[in-house]
Amino acid sequence: MTFIALDDEPLALVLVERLAREAPEWTLLKTFTDAAAAAGFLRENAVDLLLTDINMPDISGLDFVRQLADERPLIIFLTAYKEHALQGFDLDVVDYLVKPVRRDRFLHALDKAATLIRLQRRAAAGPAADDHFFVFSEYEEIRIVTADIRYVESMGDYVKIHLAGQPRPVVTLERLKNLFDKLEDKGFQRIHRSYLVRLAAIDGKQKNRVRVGNNWLPVGETYAPQLAKRLT
Structure with a gap:
């Protein structure tokens, strides 16, 4: 399973890269500090999960997710501001991580996303019979x-x-x-x-x-x- 990370803080992305090494079933394809570059990557590549900050200078993570195509990846928000949690869950996100992110919470969020993806793939395998x-x-x-x-x-x-x-x-x-x-x-x-x-x-x-x-x-x-x- 694959994911990308978007955050305007390079140090936050360094932490994500380090924690991602502890989740062997996940592959971190790329990290971005620029929302436009991340959007371009998503248009051209199949990605299972997007991990994104909310408070960014060019666009909020909430608006970024709202502008994605219908067939968007699963979403996990990563932010320092707890007050955005309700808006985040209104967008049917998998989880909401508050900085500084604990190792166990990060891995738990990835586990939740992995479970959902496995269910999606099982459902996409097709009906057991014609009727x-x-x-x-x-x-x-x-x-x-x-x-x-x-x-x-x-x-x-x-x-x-x-x-x-x-x-x-x-x-x-x-x-x-x-x-x-x-x-x-x-x-x-x-x-x-x-x-x-x-x-x-x-x-x-x-x-x-x-x-x-x-x-x-x-x-x-x-x-x-x-x-x-x-x-x-």
């Missing part, structure tokens, strides 16, 4: 029948799977793109960067949205042509 697959949710593996899926809603590194006959969606660690790759040939279409829908579950449509039951879902401009083609 169903399993996801990990609330400390158990839940069987999802493909024909029961009405639509899927992205929540960053998680998705909500809305099922027919169930009032509450199933929430699981997964990327919407990975789920679409598995379900596209089973009658599903991505209609928005945050939504994937089973075509047979669509009850109505308008120019920029579709209705599934009583729920109106947005249709993004990028996805509208392919949706129209598949609905004809």
Whole structure:
């Protein structure tokens, strides 16, 4: 598993490099003191985890993460300011480390991220059968029948799977793109960067949205042509 670190303080990056040597399953690909350079690296390279400071002169770590593409790596914030913790967790980050970082807390944060990545990779391996697959949710593996899926809603590194006959969606660690790759040939279409829908579950449509039951879902401009083609 791989990660990069972004911090405007070179000494903080030296500490990260030293601690990273104690986590053998992780590879620190590169460190950055400049946010623009880090963003460029993320656009060109697949990275599992980003460790970033929050208070930086050119951009805050919070804004940096918000500007990343949907398929962003997992995030761990590293900062000297505890008051940003709530905002950080609103972005579905893995952990929040306060400087000076203790060795045990750093390694624990990497362990948490590794667990999440292993679950993601397991889910991306594909369904066990054509008509169903399993996801990990609330400390158990839940069987999802493909024909029961009405639509899927992205929540960053998680998705909500809305099922027919169930009032509450199933929430699981997964990327919407990975789920679409598995379900596209089973009658599903991505209609928005945050939504994937089973075509047979669509009850109505308008120019920029579709209705599934009583729920109106947005249709993004990028996805509208392919949706129209598949609905004809």
